[in-house]
Amino acid sequence: MPLDDALAARMADPDFWPRYLFDDDAPDVHDAEDEEAYITRFPTGGGFALVLDLTPAEYVELAVEAPGLPEPANVGWDDQAHFHPHVMPWRELDLLCRAVALHDTELRHPGPMLALLCRFAFLAENDDLDTITPLVDAAFESMRPGVGGSGRVREETRDWFDLRDLRGTGLAWTTRADGHEAVGQDSTDGLPLYSLRTPSSKQFPFAAWSALLTYARARTAATAADPVLAQPAVREALDRCLAADGHEHLPALADALAAAGYGNRVLLRAVGDPVDRAEACWVVETLAGMPQGELVARWFGPSPLSGSQSWRLSLTLPVEGRPGRFGPQVAEELNAALQEADLGSADLGGSALRPQNGTYVLVQYNLGILIRDDLARGVEVITRTLHTHSAADTATLHHRGKPDVIPLPPPT
Structure with a gap:
């Protein structure tokens, strides 16, 4: 299922992204009273999905859809008044984008899902910008080609970094009595945490969110278990792609996969005709069963944001x-x-x-x-x-x- 047609058309308007991102310099092309609300789903399969409800320049809400829930449950929202946008650390957003891309051929990663939902992700301790910056840059470049670039990193990426960098602010992850992960903040040094996902929260749908992540992990891990990937010619081509210059060997990997009869059209397309090198990178990571982001850092090198304050x-x-x-x-x-x-x-x-x-x-x-x-x-x-x-x-x-x-x- 592709993006909602009305939202896809609205996203093509020049004023959409500045308004969606609450940019102070956004052109006031649409009257607030005339601005429509849009709802779109990002399905992972298994009855799970993320549901985005937005009115540009006003309000954005994210909900989770899961088996057993009578209706999508709110996990966070963003506005310009009483926001609670800190839903997930980067690794979870990247994982969910990968799972959705594996399920829906129209929702490529990095692409619209990452660009729309990165406002609900935050940087936590031990997050490595080398593994993150190329994907966020590529997502906004796919949505706004030729717009928003600024030197070595896109403006949207830098703005997201400034607004969502919670490293060093006393974040503390705990496991609740029900076994689900929650996040709190031990200090007020730096940006404050605004999240429904706190240890004592009665609003956050912890069970549904944990089940969504479990499904996404299993979905992506299963990709590396395909017997075709163990064939000597495929394994040799895949191993060459794991080097720092591995992107130069993508055509050989695409040929080896095709010759072996590999049937996953999404991953074949990402290797043979990626929308961006970052797309091929996470796919090769997934095929090789590598940890998230490890190859991204190897292919792209140090992030322009490393050391930034x-x-x-x-x-x-x-x-x-x-x-x-x-x-x-x-x-x-x-x-x-x-x-x-x-x-x-x-x-x-x-x-x-x-x-x-x-x-x-x-x-x-x-x-x-x-x-x-x-x-x-x-x-x-x-x-x-x-x-x-x-x-x-x-x-x-x-x-x-x-x-x-x-x-x-x-x-x-």
Whole structure:
């Protein structure tokens, strides 16, 4: 079963992905009242599926469909207010995308499923970006060819990394009394965990989710057990593909599989005519029975995001006595300056009012700031922008959720 036709057509619109990803710069082409809701299924077989219900720029919900459930059970949602998008670690999303691709010839991996559902996956401890970045890049490239590229990594991939990197934030996996995995967070250092999958949760469908993963693992593992793969000519061709330059030997593997009468059309196509090298890579991994991601790292090498860092800052900007556009103007100029320097972004957050003569007066704006890779340079850009508006003496900058003030140096 391919993607829902209406959703597939909507995904082809230039404004779909910026709106779906809640991009602040998304064009407001569709009126919110006229925007349709879309529902699509990603089936693994065995009566299991993931069900995505979305309204671009507004709301995205993910549910699991499983035998024994009277209806799909909600596992997480994302919006711009009270989101709970942390459903699964990367390894589970990759596994489910592989299982769906094995079941449905129209849903290739990496492709629409990964691009649509990566917002529900997060980076956990020991996740290796070398195994992840090529797949996320390839998924968005398949959906938005020629759009969204930025140097060595796609913008969507970097944005996902910034929003979903929970490594080093005190994540703690536990096994509940019913035997199912749950995740909590022991500290508030870094991005907070927003998930229904916590140890004490009564909302998350733990049994159905565990059964889905068990089925997906069995489905992918069975692929490597095909007797054809043990034939000497096939095994020799497969082994050559396991080297760092293994992608150069894909045509020989495709020929060997065809000559041996291998019958899996999905995997034959992925080896002989992949939508991206990353598709052939996970398929060769699966055929060889390798651990998830091991060959991806070997074929693609170090991720451009390896060693990357990001910081989330809050800027308090007093505006009492200033012109009405002062706060938004500072935010716009700061955002432009950070983006031009490839250091991050800034946007308006909340504001504060105080009562005066029976009404309320705006006294400050709060700006949310993302700094990538070089905190010192980012603070320099912030400082320069504030000095331009004679606001550095009254503004305060600090790491989000922490009280310590970051000094703003004098102008140079």
